[in-house]
Amino acid sequence: MGNTAKIVFIGATSISFGMSMLRDVMSSEELAGSTLTLVGRHADSLARVTELARMMNARSGAGLTIEATTDRLAALDGASFVVNASAIDRNRLWKYDFEIPRKHGIRHTLGENGGPGALFFTLRTLPLLFDIARDMERQCPGALLINFSNPESRIVLALGKYSPIKNIGLCHGVFMARDYLAHIMGLPNEQVDVLAAGINHAQCLMHVRRHDTGEDLYPLFRQKERGFDPTYQPLSRRLFRTFGYWIGCGDSHVGEFLPFGWEGGEAGYDFKWDERNRQDMAKQMDDIVANRTPMPKDWLTPSGERGVAVITGILHNRHRFIESAIVPNGGVIPNLPTDAAVEVPVMVDAAGVHPVSLGPLPDGVGKLLGTQAAVQELAVEAAVRASKEIALQALMIDPVVNSADAAVAMLDELWEINRPYIRECV
CATH class of the missing domain: 3.40.50.720 (NAD(P)-binding Rossmann-like Domain)
Structure with missing residues (x-):
């Protein structure tokens, strides 16, 4: 090259x-x-x-x-x-993805990477x-x-x-997860190393270690978490106490995949902040130019x-370790479907991208994420075939969708809004 x-x-x-x-x-x-x-x-x-x-x-x-x-x-x-x-048309359409399911009685968190949105x-x-x-x-x-x-x-x-x-x-979610744990433990972020595997925004932190010694930090985290402010990331901490591992990069993100995810908060994305930030950034760029x-x-x-x-x-053939990347599974996580998209560490060099296997996920976590792998597969099939019928199937197997009537109603409404962009890809 x-x-x-x-x-x-x-x-x-x-x-x-x-x-x-x-x-x-x-x-x-x-x-x-x-x-x-x-x-x-x-x-x-x-x-x-x-x-x-x-x-x-x-x-x-x-x-x-x-x-x-x-x-x-x-x-x-x-x-x-x-x-x-x-x-x-990111924000305009994302608002519909969040608001219309809510109108039909679906309680969800962001409407972006999981759930009906x-x-x-x-x-x-x-x-x-x-x-x-x-x-x-x-x-x-x-x-x-x-x-x-x-x-x-x-x-x-x-x-x-x-x-x-x-x-x-590529996603920086693994660093967000690390920062949450470091905060609870009272350690500087750079003193905490994590190795994670799972799906995007729902990675399981398989290893949490002190950067300079390699010491396992999960025992310290378990101790500190028990007495920490109960209003801080309550959903993620409930998952931790249930499954024994930290899952995801914050309540709003991991909550997208769970029928009870709204218990960690259901305010949705802060569009006003986002739009204000975009305007401020555009003005700053103009002023600098x-x-x-x-x-x-x-x-x-x-x-x-x-x-x-x-x-x-x-x-430059650097044999570089990249903490987290989304890649086709191909057996890297043996207890998720082979053709799923998984998020794992990778090595990169002149020969390309090489996923790093951390072994199977803990059994309960694997079964939790396996459900989402199935939802994602049907959603992809619906999109590449422009199939409203398969789209309804994807909604009906999504654990966030709690009503068949709501599934049909929001599909009809959101299909029409997105019709200008939906077309067969294969």
Whole structure:
């Protein structure tokens, strides 16, 4: 592959992952001479991000060539890595995913990666991902697709089953889980190492150890957790006390997969905060590009996401350990279905991505997550076949859905809202 690469970033105007990706690319010394091609649907937003990227490149000395285009097919020509952070009308449609099930009596937490909301997120997102994959088959068939967009498990499952394109999903949830445990134990985050396996947003922390000695920290956690503030992550702690392991990256995320998940809170995503944050970030970017405001120092430091670590590990054959990635199972977790999408540690090097097996999940955890693997499989089939009939089956086996009448009613309503995006993919 050589020591430079063409990296195509689809969804470069994403406020959340866009800035993280730029920070990581610009703070890497291992990508000098490579090309970063930014792709976005809206020319104005793309122009702002591109100018910012060029300023960051100049100030950091990253030594990149920066390109930008709204033409995805042209951008992909000759790419080595394709990073996806795109979403379709994210907040507007996500609100429907959360509010309409609630209107029909479904109690749930986020409406994003689990429960009925995730089905409709899957139905509208997979056609876009398959468009990207088909374009990659034409323009860069050997490239690796690195996905940051939700619903991660369903995207990796679908592409693993129906596309020859190599792909991996990345999520920082494992670090969120680590931080919760560190907080309860009263330890600095960097003093706690975790190894986890499961599905995205519902990983089981198989090992929790002190970074400098390797000491098993579960006994300390068990002791500290008993007397800790009972209002802090109550659902996750109930799962811990039931199954003996910490599962997931916070109550709102793991709660999406559980019929009682709402007991940890059912306020949903804070859309007002998100939209305010996006406006503030866009204004800050405009001010920096116009030289009205200095660039924050941390914009030229790593964000903590692992996309660039994957890219440089493969590009330079670094044999790099990546704490967590979503990949096709293939037996890595023996007590989950072989074709499920699982989240496990991986090693990366010039030969690609190598999942690390931590063995079978604890029996109860495996059975809990096995239910979700089945829900995800039916949701993917509904999406790739544009089948309302299979979509209803996916709702009927989802443990979060507590009424057949509600399943039919919300399917009718949300199918119509998402109809412009639903189409056969295979």
